[in-house]
Amino acid sequence: MSETYLLGLPGTTHAHAGIAPGNVASAAHRDRPGSPRAAALQVLALARRLHERGVPVALLPPLPRPDPDFVAACALGPGPDPDELWKAAGSSAFMWAANAATVIPAEDRGADRAFVLPANLCATPHRALEAAGRTAQLRAILDPALVEVADPLPATPALADEGAANHHRILCGGRAVHVVVHGREPGLDPAAGPRRMPARQPRAVGQVLARRAGVPVVAVRQHPDAIDAGAFHNDVVMVGHRDLILVHERAWVDQPAVLARLAALAPGLRAEVVAEGDLPLDAAVRSYLFNGVLIDHPGAPWMIVPGECADPATAMVLAGLRDRGAIAGWDCVDLRESMMGGGGPACLRLRVPLPVAAIRPGYRLDAARIAAVEAVVARCWRDRLAPADLADPALPGEDARARAALAEALGIGA
Numbered sequence: 001m002s003e004t005y006l007l008g009l010p011g012t013t014h015a016h017a018g019i020a021p022g023n024v025a026s027a028a029h030r031d032r033p034g035s036p037r038a039a040a041l042q043v044l045a046l047a048r049r050l051h052e053r054g055v056p057v058a059l060l061p062p063l064p065r066p067d068p069d070f071v072a073a074c075a076l077g078p079g080p081d082p083d084e085l086w087k088a089a090g091s092s093a094f095m096w097a098a099n100a101a102t103v104i105p106a107e108d109r110g111a112d113r114a115f116v117l118p119a120n121l122c123a124t125p126h127r128a129l130e131a132a133g134r135t136a137q138l139r140a141i142l143d144p145a146l147v148e149v150a151d152p153l154p155a156t157p158a159l160a161d162e163g164a165a166n167h168h169r170i171l172c173g174g175r176a177v178h179v180v181v182h183g184r185e186p187g188l189d190p191a192a193g194p195r196r197m198p199a200r201q202p203r204a205v206g207q208v209l210a211r212r213a214g215v216p217v218v219a220v221r222q223h224p225d226a227i228d229a230g231a232f233h234n235d236v237v238m239v240g241h242r243d244l245i246l247v248h249e250r251a252w253v254d255q256p257a258v259l260a261r262l263a264a265l266a267p268g269l270r271a272e273v274v275a276e277g278d279l280p281l282d283a284a285v286r287s288y289l290f291n292g293v294l295i296d297h298p299g300a301p302w303m304i305v306p307g308e309c310a311d312p313a314t315a316m317v318l319a320g321l322r323d324r325g326a327i328a329g330w331d332c333v334d335l336r337e338s339m340m341g342g343g344g345p346a347c348l349r350l351r352v353p354l355p356v357a358a359i360r361p362g363y364r365l366d367a368a369r370i371a372a373v374e375a376v377v378a379r380c381w382r383d384r385l386a387p388a389d390l391a392d393p394a395l396p397g398e399d400a401r402a403r404a405a406l407a408e409a410l411g412i413g414a
Helices: 024-028 036-052 068-073 083-090 131-141 204-213 224-229 255-265 281-287 312-323 336-340 367-380 387-391 395-410
Strands: 004-008 057-060 101-104 114-118 147-149 167-172 175-182 217-221 238-241 244-248 270-274 293-295 302-306 329-333 349-352
Touching: 004 036, 024 336, 036 057, 036 302, 036 329, 036 336, 036 367, 057 131, 068 083, 083 387, 101 204, 101 349, 114 131, 114 204, 131 147, 167 238, 175 204, 175 255, 204 217, 217 255, 224 281, 238 293, 244 255, 255 270, 281 312, 302 312, 312 329, 367 395, 387 395
Parallel strands: 004 057, 114 147, 175 217, 244 270, 302 329
Antiparallel strands: 004 349, 101 114, 167 175, 238 244, 293 302
């Protein structure tokens, strides 16, 4: 099956506000200035790398920020407004497109169209602002003859949906198995959950997805130690491609039993478990090894990982995976601005298991269009932005002009 990556472009308000509970990288860089321009150019460099390796790529444009409806509802303006409200209004966290939605191909559900469920992201206030805008964008980007974009789930804590960052599709011998990972479930003894960090997604999200999309779902609970280490999403401790999954030893509760069940459902599944002794959980979260992406390559998948994976311990794990034939090799890419907020290559892309024809032409990227977007970013994105600058009265106008310039360069609606 063809697969297209929708890459989230950081907006003009990218800064390191540190308002994501459970995200250790975000907390570590709280209130540091960011570089919106560098953040966007780094994502576009990732787009170029993927394009050169034969992966169809498309752009998920920035949402308006600071969010005008939120600013108006909170009556924000110059003066002693609470900093956290401005940080929420100006958050560019929509760049992490893996949270935008969950995508179920048509053939998996025996239907004429693929099913897309935009995430409500209501576990965190700043990300909850994305749901309506992303839903509208996905409906504009995806061909409605091939894709049904549903409404997000009701924005209640009982259905706090974090999107494809907690979803994985295993494909073995033409058979698909959908895995949805959660951190909360009814009746769970608090002593069995994480002790320091919040568990974001409840089990009910996977159950509702199964009914809405019409596919069976395997529910897996994230290990509380992984959540406490900073794995606020499953894609911080597990990554997969077709019949291969790479997973940390402490990613899931009852992991040997889960892997046995998945192997029974998907005969031929190859599971590479990275042992705690080879890469401790804290080190795995720091490097974001499991937030790399696996792409098609002759013989075995190729892996694209963040530059932080060049450290000796992580590089040794990658070499071991290559030597065992699990991967053919790997590229390290500079995503420093995204990584400071807790997002690596997998966070930045929404996997759309559809041919590129399902993406409207204006959003598709090739070398020339990537260069055109880079030129807009170089001209319209600030080089430096501190969280305190999110209240700058000039910023909304800058953002509107930047998004208009991007739309003109791509030939899409502003």
